[in-house]
Amino acid sequence: MSAPDGLTLLRHALARCGDGTPMTDCQAMGTGSGHRLIRVETEQRLYCFKWNPNPPAGMFLAEAEGLRALAETHSVRIPQVYAADQEEYGLGWILMEWIETSRWGEMNWEGLGESLAQMHTWGAGGYGFSGDNYLGAALQRNAWNRDWVQFFAEQRLGFQRDWAAQNGCLPPERARRLDWLIAHLGDFLEGVPRQPALLHGDLWGGNVLAGRAGEAVLIDPAVYFGDREAEIAFTKLFGGFSARFYQAYQSAQPLDPGFHERADLYNLYHLLNHLNLFGEGYGGAVDAILRRYAGLVGTKR
Structure with a gap:
């Protein structure tokens, strides 16, 4: 049949x-x-x-x-x-x-910032989700963990590192720097007040539609409970959203000091995922973040 x-x-x-x-x-x-x-x-x-x-x-x-x-x-x-x-x-x-759309330029960015801040108040007892799902075409692991740094090290960066090794995308210097960064992740992420927040998980311009009245509509999620900073960081990676979005979000739920220093760490997950899916065209961006945080292997800066 x-x-x-x-x-x-x-x-x-x-x-x-x-x-x-x-x-x-x-x-x-x-x-x-x-x-x-x-x-x-x-x-x-x-x-x-x-x-x-x-x-x-x-x-x-x-x-x-x-x-x-x-x-x-x-x-x-x-x-x-x-x-x-x-x-x-x-x-x-x-x-x-089916979502009937209008022009992207007619998007209500303030409304998206306010409603996303509201969504990020939806919490859980830990970091993860009820099951694994997909970030684009890539498997995303979501085993529960009460420790955000450990969750991000293992389920996000560690998983992508192992996959990159299998794909032949980790030359020795990149591998050493990535291993070092994963081992020292707590030095950069610990000490920040945070609570698990429900995240869309793949929030970039391609996954936001402008509805008929200009309202933002989110599609193609990779949902999990994580640090909301990871969500906002990714919105900035591929061109960013309107400044009106960030102003509205910040007014509704201000980000903690030092967010901009942590943003590249969170975006490293997505860049590693793109490296694994699409190849070495993303290797330079990965290496730049590794150099920034790790410097020479074995020397923190």
């Missing part, structure tokens, strides 16, 4: 969420990261159907769980999830609310 095609999966997904009304429009919206995206309209509502013929195990179920966790905070707008599954043939899919 052959695997079902996308249209068959779509009909199955609509049935799963109880929409048996006829489809009035169905448009393929392109592909990305191996995913296929379909905009579908029924007599009941508009949907976004995303599927992949061979996704990593549990990817769409993890995405659905993350989106629902963010939605439970009633802060930032999140697409409603109607259903998600991983089929017996390995096919994965998620059926969500």
Whole structure:
């Protein structure tokens, strides 16, 4: 028996969420990261159907769980999830609310800053999440830990280091500096007052949509409970958000002194992930951060 095609999966997904009304429009919206995206309209509502013929195990179920966790905070707008599954043939899919968008320049950045600050008040008893999930196409480990420095050293930098070694992305000098930094991470991160905060986990411009009224809508999360500084740091890595966003966030929930000195440490996780996914084009940025914090191996500066 052959695997079902996308249209068959779509009909199955609509049935799963109880929409048996006829489809009035169905448009393929392109592909990305191996995913296929379909905009579908029924007599009941508009949907976004995303599927992949061979996704990593549990990817769409993890995405659905993350989106629902963010939605439970009633802060930032999140697409409603109607259903998600991983089929017996390995096919994965998620059926969500379709977001009608406006121009990015019409984004309500102040509203995003305020609502993200509100979301970051949603806490937990430790750092991690209920299960592993995905940062883009990469596995993200989320085993619970009450110690943030240990969590970030092991589940974030340590995991990426081990993967980079397997990928041949760690020449000796880079490996020595990264090992040194992981071992001395507490020297840079300890002593900062923090509480676990619910994070989107992959918050950059590509994962923020401007809704029809200009409201920010967050998509494609890599959710976990972590230090909110890690979230804000990543928003600055690839071009940054509007200054209005940072002003609104800072007014609602000020960042602790020294944040800018710690930001590169948090962004090292994402740069290592890009190094592992996309190659040596990110090696220079990784090395620059390692040199900044570690200096010569064995000499802290």
